[in-house]
Amino acid sequence: MTSNPRVVFAKRPGDALPVVGEHIILDTSRTIDLDKVPLNGGFLTKTLILSPEPAIRERMRDPSITSYSTTYTVGAPIVAFAVVLVLRSEKEGINVGDYMYGQTIWEAYTVQPYIEGRINYKPEDWAPDTFDMDSLALRTVPNPNGLYPLSRYTSLLGTPGLTAFVGFEGIVEGKEGQTIFVSSGGSGVGAMVVQLSKLKGMKVIASVGSDAKAEYVRRLGADVVFNYKKQSYESALAQHGPINVYWDNVGGESLDAALEALVPLGRAVICGVVSSDNVPPAERYRLKNSHLIMKKRLTLRGFIVPDLIPQFIGKFMTEVPALMATGKLKSEEAITQGFENAPQAIVNMLSSGHNAVGKPVVVVAE
Template sequence: MKAVVMTDTGGPEVLDLQELPEPPISRPTQIKVRLHTAGINPIDTKLRARGLFYGATPPAILGCDGAGEVVAIGDEVTRFQPGDKVWFCHGGLGREQGNYAQFTVLDECRAEFMPARINFPEVGATPLALITAWEALYDRGRLEEGQTVLIHAGAGGVGHIAIQLAKIRGARVITTVSSAEKADFVRELGADIVVNYRTDDLEAIVMEHTEGRGVDLVFDTVGPETFRQSLPLIREYGSIVTILDPGEGLVTAEARNRNLSIAFTLMLTPALKDLREALAHQGEILRLGGEWMSEGRLKTHVSRILQLEEAPLAHRLIEDGHTLGKMVLMTG
């Protein structure tokens, strides 16, 4: 099979298209999948640049998101048959093979049936971003109908899904973007108030639209400076959820005085620590999210579809930070 192999840590040039043996089914509960698409995520670029989890070393195949067709099953598989179309977030962290390849093998409990009437590029681009946004807004942030949420980087892979999940929950959405093009994009997704952080006064706009109280919830997908700047924008007893390390030297006096809840979301934790109940919950997220996709209530915007050998280009584009929504690799 063809696969993109991370041959070393470093820049995108360490990603090399190679011919490898197809992975075999080694346990009776596993399924073998012919991959059609693999999602590209920022975690892929970080692992390539700084190293893998589990103490693993290259060579390795990256890519957590995948979608494809079951081609073989183990003797104890009960949920799937050859020909079934599946999607999943599995592998690519250093222990199991990732999805920058034409085939992969995984336990049947880690896969879900693809949502009906949705194409492979959209489905393959979705799992990690959907689970991240869901856990941040619904599980950690406990977003409720009628609340106001500030979603940073709303045009990004996680952000644009978070906007839609917030609207499904019945919340009002304020979001930040960096250009007029991205502003138009997030408005189409349902964002109520759009702030260009390069030109607009975010604090003034938030306070204007919350009658001086601040938002109920902030979802930070950017990093330390954004995290710190967000604390004064949250109402008393409100919450902030971040998917990143808020950085060293963080002063939390203001958060304490305002009785804020601070939460973290790393959707990879269940896979890294083999937390079965949490992994099952993530499967439920894919099932319900897939139903919403089939109903047209939730959509993943795929801005660019690339071929497998273009994985280095995909990494460069992500690191440049100028993409709308998600990108995918066509693997087969």
């Protein structure tokens, strides 16, 4: 028998930052027989890389709070993005030795498909159209021996890159000579938006939470990068704006400043609201410039990645690897080693102003 550790969601954190050992725990009590465990027509995978992402926090909410995803079950394992290796298979089209990436249970070894663990996005509740429910489930890595490491499938080729790409293609409508402001420019999504914007010939202003992240985003090509802890959003945008487009990963004060800096008929793409995560409702920032939405005739569009997958997944899979191979798209990953450190990696990723440069990943096996 082989030890089969897993990351378990033990308790809902409410509006507070999750705590390792209380809300997220490492369960090392389970074992698995890798040779004899029944596959029931499925396949057995070994986890190689875990990808902590903000959507994990969204799924920790109370089930009574309506949102775009199902909630985690207390006592059940965390389900999120990962890269895995196929060890055994009874499923046609899935072969031993295949690398796969997508949503899966966070444990060392898993009999797939773990259907209960999928995003379970319900388009009938949120939009008139439907999309392939398997679009965020495990899919085969197309080129595991390519020019870049497997960790890229958690950044540029993973959920962050896909989110940035489909949002940029479907909503931003970026044009040469325009100016875009990207909040959290050093995040996995933000870093991709910065680069896509530069490929369109746009001027890019980006905010980050540390000087190290500022250097990283400058290396990606941003024209103006400021540390919001040292210079206010309002001051930076007054100095370097106005802006035509705002890509919002943050919300709160950043969105407020962007509303003031946007030109008439400008647009804001609302991709994330991390400034309000782990903050009680009564303490969350309240917009002061919402009146400018009407007066400037601004367009604000919120989205999540499944909204645009059917339209742009093919283009993403074709264009992004080619841009990476030619060095036109780059990324860095902030690597944590060891399955035992996965719970803390989640908390670190969710902590405001964490100092990791690049997309956080946890390497649990070679």
